[in-house]
Amino acid sequence: MGKGRAPCCDKSKVKKGPWSCEEDLRLITFIQKNGHKNWRSLPKQAGLLRCGKSCRLRWINYLRPDVKRGNFTPQEEDTIIKLHLSFGNKWSKIASHLPGRTDNEIKNVWNTHLKKRLIKKLHSEAKLDDSYANSPSSSSSTSLVLSHNDTANEGDFKNVKGNMIIGKEEASKSCSPTSSYASNLSNLSQVHEISSPNNEDMDWIFQFNEEPFSGTTIRKVHDGVIEIPLECDVDSWDMLDIMDPSPHPPLNADDHSKLDNEASQPVCQGLSEFECQKWFTYFENELLGV
DNA sequence: AAATGAGTCAACCGCTCATTA
DNA sequence: ATAATGAGCGGTTGACTCATT
Numbered sequence: 001m002g003k004g005r006a007p008c009c010d011k012s013k014v015k016k017g018p019w020s021c022e023e024d025l026r027l028i029t030f031i032q033k034n035g036h037k038n039w040r041s042l043p044k045q046a047g048l049l050r051c052g053k054s055c056r057l058r059w060i061n062y063l064r065p066d067v068k069r070g071n072f073t074p075q076e077e078d079t080i081i082k083l084h085l086s087f088g089n090k091w092s093k094i095a096s097h098l099p100g101r102t103d104n105e106i107k108n109v110w111n112t113h114l115k116k117r118l119i120k121k122l123h124s125e126a127k128l129d130d131s132y133a134n135s136p137s138s139s140s141s142t143s144l145v146l147s148h149n150d151t152a153n154e155g156d157f158k159n160v161k162g163n164m165i166i167g168k169e170e171a172s173k174s175c176s177p178t179s180s181y182a183s184n185l186s187n188l189s190q191v192h193e194i195s196s197p198n199n200e201d202m203d204w205i206f207q208f209n210e211e212p213f214s215g216t217t218i219r220k221v222h223d224g225v226i227e228i229p230l231e232c233d234v235d236s237w238d239m240l241d242i243m244d245p246s247p248h249p250p251l252n253a254d255d256h257s258k259l260d261n262e263a264s265q266p267v268c269q270g271l272s273e274f275e276c277q278k279w280f281t282y283f284e285n286e287l288l289g290v
Numbered sequence: 291a292a293a294t295g296a297g298t299c300a301a302c303c304g305c306t307c308a309t310t311a
Numbered sequence: 312a313t314a315a316t317g318a319g320c321g322g323t324t325g326a327c328t329c330a331t332t
Contacts (some may be wrong), residue, residue, distance in 0.1 A: 016301080016302075017300095017301075017302095017325095017326085018300075018301075018326085019300090019301090038317080039317075039318070040316085040317065040318090051302090052317085052318095053302085053303090053317095053318085053319090054301075054302075056318075056319085057300085057301065057302085058300090058301085060319095061300075061301085062300080089321065089322090090320090090321090091320075091321065092319075092320060092321085103319095103320075103321080104299085104300075104301085104321095105299085105300095107321075107322085108298075108299055108300085109299095111298095112297065112298055112299080113298095292332105293331100293332085294330100294331085294332075295329105295330090295331080295332095296328100296329085296330080296331095297327105297328085297329080297330095298326105298327085298328080298329100299325100299326095299327090299328105300324105300325095300326090300327100301323100301324085301325090301326100302322105302323085302324075302325095303321105303322085303323080303324090304320105304321100304322090304323100305319105305320085305321090305322100306318105306319090306320080306321105307317105307318090307319085307320095308316100308317090308318085308319100309315100309316080309317080309318095310314100310315085310316075310317095311313100311314090311315080311316095
């Protein structure tokens with residue numbers, strides 16, 4: 001046999017497209033009787049004109065007895081959002097935390113419902129931001145959570161007290177606290193928005209991907225308290241200094257001229273509306289895969 | 291009532307990874 | 312050590328449904 005990947009089956013001899021009831025019945029009957037030790041040989045043994053991969057997919061996503069049908073509950077959706085923060089598009093990993101749900105189903109619900117919902121929330125938050133400038137005491141019902149790796153576990157953090165990150169009061173100048181904070185993160189890998197459980201507190205997690213803090217995750221637990229990993233022996237303040245407010249995404253010449261006209265803002269202060277909008281557009285494009 | 295567009299989701303495709311010979 | 316193989320994964324597609332014009 002030559003090099004290269006051999007096709008899993010003879011494409012000209014297999015049926016494609018939606019499964020018929022008869023095919024389903026054949027597959028179910030065969031697997032109940034014999035199990036599915038070898039998907040490649042299964043179609044032939046079961047008398048199905050299907051590719052082994054197709055059989056596997058049909059069984060896992062639709063026919064197996066423990067698969068849960070019907071709409072996702074709000075709790076399940078919330079779980080998906082939270083797990084997506086940790087795992088990204090690792091649908092099978094997310095599915096392993098949701099009994100009865102398949103990776104394919106979760107991927108679909110994310111792409112068709114949850115992603116759009118998050119973007120809508122962002123839009124509404126952007127609008128809320130405008131009113132923020134006039135009403136510093138108003139509270140946002142949402143929060144941004146910055147992506148982290150899946151090694152961030154309870155107990156891995158120490159608390160650092162201080163008013164060094166965005167507080168609602170500090171951000172009263174223009175954008176929302178969370179948006180302006182995210183704008184400061186030039187080394188941001190992913191950003192997500194989730195509902196805040198109590199509509200009051202804002203939580204976020206941030207993973208550095210620049211030296212010397214590469215891989216380090218910090219998170220905020222409540223106002224004024226930031227958790228930094230115990231194994232992190234660098235100066236906490238140095239770590240926060242790295243979150244320089246370099247514009248995100250890169251700006252063109254025209255953008256720079258606009259920014260030049262704006263007073264430079266210290267880290268953790270609210271950014272200009274223009275800068276927020278710039279970042280927001282970037283984030284939206286990222287989510288939409290533009 | 292027909293045409294069109296948007297949303298949904300099952301299924302396919304191509305790739306990677308782990309295992310086996 | 313290497314190539315072949317099978318399973319599994321994530322991205323994408325396309326058929327279908329429903330709402331809107």
